[in-house]
Amino acid sequence: MTTPEELRSTVIPDWCPGCGNHAILMSVKGAIADLGLDPKDVVLVSGIGCSAKTPHYVKTYGFHAIHGRALPVASGIRLANHQLTVIAHCGDGDCYGIGMEHFIHAMRRNVNITVLVHNNQIYGLTTGQTSPTSDFGFKTKSTPGGSIERGVMPLILAIGSGATFVARGFAGNPKHLRGLIAEGITHKGASLIDILQPCVTFNHVNTFAWYRERVYDLKDAGHDPTDRARAMEKALEWGDRIPTGVIYRTERPPLDDLVPALAQGPLVKQPLERDIRPLMERFY
Amino acid sequence: MPRAVKDVADKRNVLSIMIGGEAGYGIMTSGEILARSFSRGGLHVHTDVEYPSLIRGGHNTYQVCVSEAEVWGLREKVDVLIALDDLTIREHTRELRPDGKVLFDLYENPIDPKKEFPDLRAEVVPVPLSQIVKEKNGDKVMRNTVSIGACMALIDYDFSFLEDVIRSTFGKKDVEVGNANVDAAKAGYDYIIDKAKCTVLKRVSRVGGAPRRMVLTGNDAIALGALQGGLRWYSAYPMTPASSILHFMAANEKATGIVVRQTEDEIAAGTMAIGASYAGARAMVATSGGGFCLMVEGLGLAAMTETPMVYVLAQRPGPSTGLATRHEQGDLQFALDASQGDFVRVVLAPGDVDEAFHHTFNALNLADRYQIPVIVISDRYLSESLRTTLPFDLSGKKIDRGKLLTEEQLAEAFDYKRYEDTEDGVSPRALPGMKGGLFVANGDDHYETGESNEDPDVRKQMMDKRFKKLKALTEEIPGPTLYGPPDADATIVTWGSCKGPCMDAMNILLDKGRSVNLLHFIYLKPFPRKLALEKLKKARMTIGVESNRTSQFDRLMREELKVSVDKKIRKYDGRPYFAEPLANEIEEAMR
Missing domain, CATH: 3.40.920.10 (Pyruvate-ferredoxin oxidoreductase, PFOR, domain III)
Structure with missing residues (x-):
């Protein structure tokens, strides 16, 4: 049995004190421990940004990739060895901006990976510019007069893209988040957990306090995540009240089950040598 | 009648x-x-x-x-x-x-x-x-x-x-x-x-x-070479003239047990393959110049994370969409230096279907042995022309995974470091799922462990570590091949798929009693300097032949050897060379 403490790597997080990422890190380690996963069978994959540093802080395998591309890298890893638990850490710019195309296709493709989006509605590591999830009117270094674009709604987008597990967590409620992450990992297929993660340095609007006033747990509200119409309503809810918890869940065979080569076991464990003479025979 | x-x-x-x-x-x-x-x-x-x-x-x-x-x-x-x-x-x-x-x-x-x-x-x-x-x-x-x-x-x-x-x-x-x-x-x-x-x-x-004899295209040969080389992963976005590799792989997905994925774009095709390769599957992608543009950010990632990758770049005329279904060798300089930063890569360009088979096989081995990206350059002409060839010689074709560790070897390793600074620059490689090998593959520059590190000494050390691979790699890169009489008045110098038309043109000229031979390059980066100079030393007059506007191979030769060909023949009308007019041009150049 691995404890969260044993999952702590020797690298010390360099996130700002009070950053929502600390709680996310704690929650993901907790979920891995709760599920009794062997660290050698877990791969954390990330793109670029503050969120992307997460793999360095957890004693599992990791792949710190490039901006926006965590999801294709994660999908490739999972399809090459579907005995691995693959968890992607992205930021809002990472996943809903530069990597939006991969996000939509990862949801529809339904590879068995867990996608954690550290959504702070701002570009933090680049010192504070507007993000795809920034609200209309949000003032940043790149939108000093306030953003004149509205933010994307990732949850409804995920459902529309064919996602089979859509949830929202809050870094201010790590216990709840830990459970959601564990649920996402257990879910068969791609799972999205959009995480409200206050950036204490650059986002002075969407703060811990701002969220605390608004978030509520869907479970307490009696929400049925298998009801898609209701799920879509909840996915669109944003403003005075912000739902957290599992918004939508359905069952659909993950891509891992549909790729013919994987029926014989993990791709990486299959023999390399093959006899291509029958293939050559077709060219006479 | x-x-x-x-x-x-x-x-x-x-x-x-x-x-x-x-x-x-x-x-x-x-x-x-x-x-x-x-x-x-x-x-x-x-x-x-x-x-x-x-x-x-x-x-x-x-x-x-x-x-x-x-x-x-x-x-x-x-x-x-x-x-x-x-x-x-x-x-x-x-x-x-x-x-x-x-x-x-x-x-x-x-x-x-x-x-x-x-x-x-x-x-x-x-x-x-x-x-x-x-x-x-x-x-x-x-x-x-x-x-x-x-x-x-x-x-x-x-x-x-x-x-x-x-x-x-x-x-x-x-x-x-x-x-x-x-x-x-x-x-x-x-x-x-x-x-x-x-x-x-x-x-x-x-x-x-x-x-x-077999009758097949360059793309068929590339696909067969990769499959013989233990390919396990192929991802692509359709693009002429690379698409027939995707079709071939998809048609044979079940028979060969590979994973074939058509992705949302070439960025995903490339980075998904990098993920698969990191997990341990031999991976290849193929595209044309426009798609390769999108793959380039991944190319750098493969280099920085030292993940083996094979990229097939089937050229067509650019820039931009250019001539979508036509022929050119205009992406050589792009392939040689694509991506930000300096890193070791192999660029090779087979000249015919037989070479496409053998050198794609070799590309997979080189990628694994040196943990680097390898670019196999083809073009519309090689990729889509059928040619008769003897059945591929499968003898001695050994898959070499380089310093890939087994779980047993890893168990014996003390304080395993994925990017260990070794004598030859190649670090022992663990795969996720292996006990005792935990590491983070990192696109940020990093220390031996994979941990991000911006210390000036570490940066220099790790850059040098990755470049150490060049020594053994350069030693094993084959030099150019000389065809025709060993001694001739003029030597045609060419690369990649221009081999075919140049062979025909040389034969036409030899039949006419002209003294000419042909020097053909497959391996272009690292450039086989020593072997090239040995061959070129004997040439009395050199005539470069290539299918692009700016003599891109000649630019490479000038950079690597400080010599240029004596005469340049170029074609960039979107069509391949034809034997008779090429022979005439070469004869003209010999005057």
């Missing part, structure tokens, strides 16, 4: 057949059937297809050059033109030899060829293609089958080979369809023998006792 007389008794004779018409007429299939029919009769074949970027209509041609001797590329001149529409005659009158033949359905299109095509010197042989199809109750698309049957009679070639190939092409799924097509072809054949009032153009005969 008059008696068959072979017009010239030279073994080197090349018979050039072209079939043309609208897209959707079955032209490619017919061309391939012709090529295989000749190959089964022991002849050498080289083909090419010309098509605009559209699905139906337009003007498509398929050229088949066939000879009793080895033929390396295309001829400019056409001996037999199978014209499925009158546009084909109009477009290709210039290429037709005066003693050539045009097979055309004058009954369906009652035109006066002399009036319509005043420059046409070749003989028009009218064949009632549509009427024959109607009599056979066949589909209009079968006109091309009738026409290739007629062609076989016109050149006095054994019908049995054609019959064989038609049966194996159409009859596999449906015997009836096979029979119907054989009937149609036979009707065309018989029409020429019994009714046509024309002379025969006998230039090639079947060769008895010839070895069995």
